[in-house]
Amino acid sequence: MKDKIKPVIEVTNIKKSFGDLHTIKDVSLILEKNQFVSIVGPSGCGKSTLFDIISGLEKPDIGKVLIEGEIYNGKTGRVSYMHQKDLLLPWNTIINNVSIPLMLKGLKKRESQIKARKYFPLFGLEGFENHFPAQLSGGMRQRAALLRTYLFANDIMLLDEPFGSLDAINKRKMQLWLLGILKDLKSSILFITHDIDEAIFLSDKIYLLSERPAVVKTSFNVDIGRPRSNRTFTSVEFNKIKRKILTLL
Amino acid sequence: MKKIKKISNIILPVFFIVILIAIWESVSGSGLVQPFILPAPTLILYSLIMNFKAIGGNTLITLFETAAGFLISVIISIIAALVMDSIAIVKKILNPLLIATQTIPIIILAPLFIIWFGYGYLPKIIIVILICFFPITVSLLQGFATVDKELLNLLKSMGANRTQIYKIVKFPSAMPGFFSGIKIAATYSIMGATIGEWVGGKNGLGVYMIRAKQSFSTDKVFAAIIVITVLSIFFLKIIELIEKKYMPWIQISKEEYYEE
Ligand SMILES: Nc1ncnc2c1ncn2[C@@H]1O[C@H](COP(=O)(O)OP(=O)(O)OP(=O)(O)O)[C@@H](O)[C@H]1O
Ligand SMILES: [Mg+2]
Numbered sequence: 001m002k003d004k005i006k007p008v009i010e011v012t013n014i015k016k017s018f019g020d021l022h023t024i025k026d027v028s029l030i031l032e033k034n035q036f037v038s039i040v041g042p043s044g045c046g047k048s049t050l051f052d053i054i055s056g057l058e059k060p061d062i063g064k065v066l067i068e069g070e071i072y073n074g075k076t077g078r079v080s081y082m083h084q085k086d087l088l089l090p091w092n093t094i095i096n097n098v099s100i101p102l103m104l105k106g107l108k109k110r111e112s113q114i115k116a117r118k119y120f121p122l123f124g125l126e127g128f129e130n131h132f133p134a135q136l137s138g139g140m141r142q143r144a145a146l147l148r149t150y151l152f153a154n155d156i157m158l159l160d161e162p163f164g165s166l167d168a169i170n171k172r173k174m175q176l177w178l179l180g181i182l183k184d185l186k187s188s189i190l191f192i193t194h195d196i197d198e199a200i201f202l203s204d205k206i207y208l209l210s211e212r213p214a215v216v217k218t219s220f221n222v223d224i225g226r227p228r229s230n231r232t233f234t235s236v237e238f239n240k241i242k243r244k245i246l247t248l249l
Numbered sequence: 250m251k252k253i254k255k256i257s258n259i260i261l262p263v264f265f266i267v268i269l270i271a272i273w274e275s276v277s278g279s280g281l282v283q284p285f286i287l288p289a290p291t292l293i294l295y296s297l298i299m300n301f302k303a304i305g306g307n308t309l310i311t312l313f314e315t316a317a318g319f320l321i322s323v324i325i326s327i328i329a330a331l332v333m334d335s336i337a338i339v340k341k342i343l344n345p346l347l348i349a350t351q352t353i354p355i356i357i358l359a360p361l362f363i364i365w366f367g368y369g370y371l372p373k374i375i376i377v378i379l380i381c382f383f384p385i386t387v388s389l390l391q392g393f394a395t396v397d398k399e400l401l402n403l404l405k406s407m408g409a410n411r412t413q414i415y416k417i418v419k420f421p422s423a424m425p426g427f428f429s430g431i432k433i434a435a436t437y438s439i440m441g442a443t444i445g446e447w448v449g450g451k452n453g454l455g456v457y458m459i460r461a462k463q464s465f466s467t468d469k470v471f472a473a474i475i476v477i478t479v480l481s482i483f484f485l486k487i488i489e490l491i492e493k494k495y496m497p498w499i500q501i502s503k504e505e506y507y508e509e
Contacts (some may be wrong), residue, residue, distance in 0.1 A: 026487045052402075055406045056406065057402050057405065059405055075409060076405055076406045076407075077407070077408035080406075080407075081403075081406045083399055083402075083403060085399060086397055086445055087397075087403050088399070089417070089418065089421065089422075091421040091422070091424070091496065092421075092498075092499050100404075100417060101407050101408070102403075103410060104407050104409050104413060105408075127400050132497075132498045134498065202278070
């Protein structure tokens with residue numbers, strides 16, 4: 001083990017109940033550096049709870065959360081976490097919203113805005129700095145939330161169904177966009193989704209979770225070369241993996 | 250569509266009030282009712298103009314008491330709501346007391362305040378504080394308590410401390426409720442000061458009204474009532490302006506929606 005690079009996130013044998021509700025029975029997973037790993041599972045099986053635990057908002061009943069080899073049970077502030085909802089503050093403009101994490105880290109308002117502004121073109125938000133969230137489309141709001149997540153910590157990100165609320169066309173656009181920017185961003189990402197196509201298209205590895213109480217049903221690598229494009233969706237490898245997942249579900 | 254709605258919102262009430270005043274004027278003017286019982290609107294207006302100086306002077310006093318009481322009450326309310334929201338046990342202890350202050354009839358407290366604090370401004374200001382304190386504190390508390398839990402979690406996951414959470418999330422999200430509390434308080438505040446003066450004082454609109462009443466100058470009482478009403482509405486409008494200025498996101502209409 002010593003000479004190997006430690007995984008960015010390693011979760012071992014997590015168990016979590018809320019009172020009588022056994023949410024997570026036994027989940028272990030590993031995210032390697034610069035990997036994109038998806039977690040797929042039925043609604044209500046405890047995916048968001050798992051992210052709450054990894055981010056430190058909730059403590060597991062049993063099990064360990066290791067981030068770069070260190071224990072992080074119940075400790076917040078290391079990884080960035082994008083929730084299922086965009087959670088933009090309606091009273092703040094987009095630029096103010098996305099620079100919140102920078103200000104929380106101690107940067108002055110002006111400095112944080114200057115830093116955040118640089119990313120607006122990449123995140124497709126240029127020209128909307130001074131708009132309020134209510135004035136933006138769903139896709140733009142998700143990108144703003146993603147930018148805020150990125151500005152908090154860009155090395156390790158937890159993304160909880162970031163495109164779940166979008167229609168099929170916008171979703172596809174966002175997936176292509178995310179894939180495009182990830183080439184430059186050098187992030188390790190854990191990604192929750194319901195959408196099998198989305199998981200295959202984006203990931204290096206997929207974990208399939210069972211119904212609640214959740215266990216890892218299976219995990220496998222997605223050996224589809226990069227760069228991927230719209231054509232990936234109709235490729236032979238893609239459909240082979242998809243068939244495999246569908247038989248397992 | 251919008252325009253028609255706006256017009257009917259303004260024109261209908263105005264039309265209704267004008268009719269009421271016209272009926273009132275014709276009843277009082279016909280001699281059926283004595284002027285000292287119900288003076289005609291024109292007589293009230295005349296009286297307001299003739300006694301402008303006296304009414305104006307007393308109005309300033311009442312306004313001062315109102316403004317002082319209102320501002321102090323806003324400050325106390327913010328502090329009280331902050332403490333009650335951040336320390337659960339304090340909220341449990343103070344909540345019944347908060348409601349109790351609201352159940353005591355002001356009209357009975359007012360003479361007691363005169364005994365305790367004299368005939369000066371202080372008892373009036375205290376009454377205004379008592380009247381304003383409850384709606385402001387309760388609305389702010391409610392606002393703090395109903396903040397989206399997920400927003401709080403998000404801020405926590407980004408390592409925000411308590412002060413930052415209040416500043417970034419809790420206060421802004423409590424603002425709409427806070428303003429509705431403030432508007433209720435503002436509407437009653439001038440009336441509160443007047444009640445304080447009414448039961449005993451040297452000057453102010455309440456004192457002016459009681460003196461006018463004792464000399465059967467009902468027209469002057471009504472003139473003072475008009476001033477109180479107009480000032481209360483004016484006060485409310487000022488607060489609405491501040492509200493609009495500080496909460497621009499409330500105004501954002503869906504018409505300004507951008508598609509990609
Ligand atoms: N703080 C909590 N207290 C009590 N129960 C909770 C809490 N958080 C989550 N739960 C419950 O745990 C279960 C799993 O919730 P979770 O949000 O993790 O599911 P999910 O897999 O993310 O579902 P979805 O795909 O619909 O988002 C649900 O039944 C939920 O009601
Ligand atoms: Mg979820």
